[in-house]
Amino acid sequence: MLVGLISIALLVAAQSVRAAPSAELWERWSAHDPASTTVLQHDAWDAFLSRYVSEHADGVNRVDYAGVSRADKRKLADYIDALTATRVSGLNRAEQQAYWVNLYNALTVVTVLDAFPVASIRDIDISPGLFSDGPWGKKLVTIEGEQLSLDDIEHRILRPIWQDPRIHYAVNCASIGCPNLQTSAMTAANTEEFLDAGAVAYINHKRGAEIVGGRLVVSSIYDWFEEDFGGDDAGVIAHLKQYANPDLKAALADVTKVSDDRYDWDLNGTVAFTKSSKKRKTAQEWRSRGS
Structure with a gap:
């Protein structure tokens, strides 16, 4: 019986990683105000990126997770707090897109910092569910009374609302194989340049x-x-x-x-950690995680 249960568990686990999350709109977040003139400030995130993200000769942008000071981690947390306190449904679409992209990336960096040192973001197993992997399903923030995870932001907001494949070059999953975490923040004003730059850099790299x-x-x-x-x-x-x-x-x-x-799911840090977790999988074994 035990062998049978293990076999069933393995089958369920295998089936759960065959397909990527679908883009399914969370209607709650489709609200926006086309007439809004509010311009969000992403200076704190921009400063963090310019200080701790560097362009390496191999074409992969690396994050100096090990070098982040307590003060700068606190500033990053304050930036996230400011975003979560914002009434995002009252912004125009351009401001909303930059809001969600920057929030996703800042949350990812904080999640890694909280668990650091790790060899891969997939070793941060905080998502709910018996066969969960990584942090993407964990509710990390509350915005306008709703709890949201990284998966919610990417697959239920960004992908279905904007329906732009370049979104995959904008959100970063803290891995070598992922499109680069850019060295500056996305804003409503630089959106097209930001998305195109991400696409060009990634497609013309062997990754x-x-x-x-x-x-x-x-x-x-x-x-x-x-x-x-x-x-x-x-x-x-x-x-x-x-x-x-x-x-x-x-x-x-x-x-x-x-x-x-x-x-390549290895962490996009400036310091490499070679110790493997028993949870690590190859790209061929894992088919359900994107950027």
Whole structure:
């Protein structure tokens, strides 16, 4: 009987990681005020990013989690408190998008700092549920009386409201395989530049797309969230071409399918921790976590 129960548990766990979270609108957060002229200040987050996020020669932006001072962690917490005290439903759409992206990224950084040192964000198992993995399902903040998790922000607000695949280049999951955490904050004024810069940087790095032996190997993000990139290989390739530099675009000219995908869940810190958790999985084993 015990063996049978274990087998069932493993089957359930395997099924639970086959598909990425769908973009399902939380209608509560669709409210906005097109006439609002309120401009949110993200100076504290911008200062944190400029101090602790650095561009490395390998093309991966790294966060100096180990170097964050108590004072700066407190300032980051105060910034999050200020965001959560904001009546976001009264903002215009542009301000809302920057609000949710910055909140998501700041919460992710604080979550890592609270658990640091860790080798991977997936080792921070605070989400509810027997087969949960990582922090994404944990209710971290309360806004306008509603408790929200990182999954809520990404999959129930950002993705369904804006329906823009570039969202995946804006939110950061604290991993090497993820699009870069940029060195400045997103604002309503710089949104298009911010999203395009994220797309260009990621797609033209081997983490995003690479031709290996004539075969197209992409980030697992394009597999997990294929629906956001056209729904099939052709849609993914068309998206890549839109932001590819001349060399990559030429290499993609005759490519008709995605041959493989990969993802690196190691922490995007300036200090590497090699001690593995028994919970760690490879990209092939884990198919349900995106940016």
